[in-house]
Each structure stands twice: as structure tokens, then as C-alpha cells.
Amino acid sequence: MMADDENKTDEKRSKSPQSRTTSIVIPDDYTSYSLDDFCVPAHYYDDLKCVLLPKGLILDRVQRLAEDICHDISSPLVALCVLKGGYQFFTDLLDCIKNHNATSEKSFQMQVDFIKVKSYMNDQSTGVVNIMGSDNLASLKGKSILIVEDIIDTGNTMVKLLETIKKFEPKQVMVASLLLKRTKRSNGYRPNYTGFEIPDAFVVGYALDYNEYFRDLNHVCIINERGKKRYAANT
Numbered sequence: 001m002m003a004d005d006e007n008k009t010d011e012k013r014s015k016s017p018q019s020r021t022t023s024i025v026i027p028d029d030y031t032s033y034s035l036d037d038f039c040v041p042a043h044y045y046d047d048l049k050c051v052l053l054p055k056g057l058i059l060d061r062v063q064r065l066a067e068d069i070c071h072d073i074s075s076p077l078v079a080l081c082v083l084k085g086g087y088q089f090f091t092d093l094l095d096c097i098k099n100h101n102a103t104s105e106k107s108f109q110m111q112v113d114f115i116k117v118k119s120y121m122n123d124q125s126t127g128v129v130n131i132m133g134s135d136n137l138a139s140l141k142g143k144s145i146l147i148v149e150d151i152i153d154t155g156n157t158m159v160k161l162l163e164t165i166k167k168f169e170p171k172q173v174m175v176a177s178l179l180l181k182r183t184k185r186s187n188g189y190r191p192n193y194t195g196f197e198i199p200d201a202f203v204v205g206y207a208l209d210y211n212e213y214f215r216d217l218n219h220v221c222i223i224n225e226r227g228k229k230r231y232a233a234n235t
């Protein structure tokens, strides 16, 4: 890259707001991919409508999010994974951040922590948000926190989680969510970093589940009615 181009990139980045609200918007009339165009496990083939986001596309987007995060964040950083759905995004995002740190002049120290949040039964929010896990949230005091989440749907879980985390007096809290659902049920919350803004459909795969199924699916897919019935929770 020519020196002039490098300066332009820096200039462009330094003008970016600290909290980014840009994301790739997948429109409602988006033509998703047929299951036959990608490798989908046979045990889920009849339970899915289509592939919405192939894993390769997700990985490329995650790399870009990691670059933005590395540019914005201050050290020391605690990357906080929201289990279970966030584990794949967390792993891939941290791999990119570690690679950035290993090759960049400006690197920062990072710690990891995990919390578990559960608020869904079948494809409906129960309205009750349970936060479990890390018993050492007090260690977040004075640190930069990056909460890593798979999906923001109503936004209620994240608002509740942020209230809880802020009680521990971190220096800064940022949220990275792979997906942001466009839904009438949204409370208006938007994360600092969003991978893809998606239509109002129930999605599974890349660690996102439907009653604990489909985490073992590489791509983000839309579940069909047969899949919803087949894996419905026994209530």
C-alpha cells in the first residue's frame, strides 16, 4: 500500500465514532441460500428452511469486527463471553484479536471470562432473564469490558446484563453481537459492534440453538416449522 493510502485509511478510522452502529443489513426479501448449496449435517436437513449466513461469510465479517474493536478498545480488556450461544463467535473473534495483537505494533492485554444467560423457551422469550456463572465479577472494576453475545433480539437480556455489569464499576463496557434481529419486539437497544442485522426469523447454527439443538451446525440457518415441532421443549 502507498504511504498516502495508509494515511487515508488512518484518517478514515480516526474519524469513526467510538461506538459504531454500522452493520451489514440483510433485507427482509434477501434470497437466502439453498441447503443444497452448502454442507449441512444430514440429521438437520429436514428441519431447516435455508442457509442465511454461510460460515465463511461470518468469519470474514468477524475479522473486520475484530479490527474495529482493536482500534477502539483500551487496555486491559476483559472479553466476557455470554454462553452458550456466544461461544463460537467469541472463539473466532478472539482468534482474530490475538492475531492482530501478535502482528501489530500496538498490542493490549486481554483476560477472558464467561457468564451464562438463559431467557428463551422454544422460539419465545420467557421474559425472565437468568444470569449465572462468573463468581468474580468484582474483578471487572476499572477494566474495559467487551461483552460478546450471539444475538440481540428483544434487547431485554442485554439491558439487564448491562445493568448488572455496571454495578461492578468497570471503566468502559462495549457490546459486540454477531446478530441483531429486526423485530417489532425490540426495546431499541443497539450494540456497539454488530455483525449482521437480520430479518425477524428464528435462526440457529454457529452455536445458536433451539432448545439446545443445532449448535453443531456451521452456518446460521433459519429453522422451519418441522424443526420447531421436532425439537420443541416438553413443558
Ligand code: HPA
Pocket: 085, 120, 151, 152, 153, 201, 202, 203, 204, 208, 209, 210
Ligand atoms: N435464535 C437463537 N437464539 C435466539 C434467537 C434466535 O433467533 N433469538 C433470541 N435468542
Ligand code: MG
Pocket: 082, 083, 085, 086, 149, 150, 151
Ligand atoms: Mg445469546
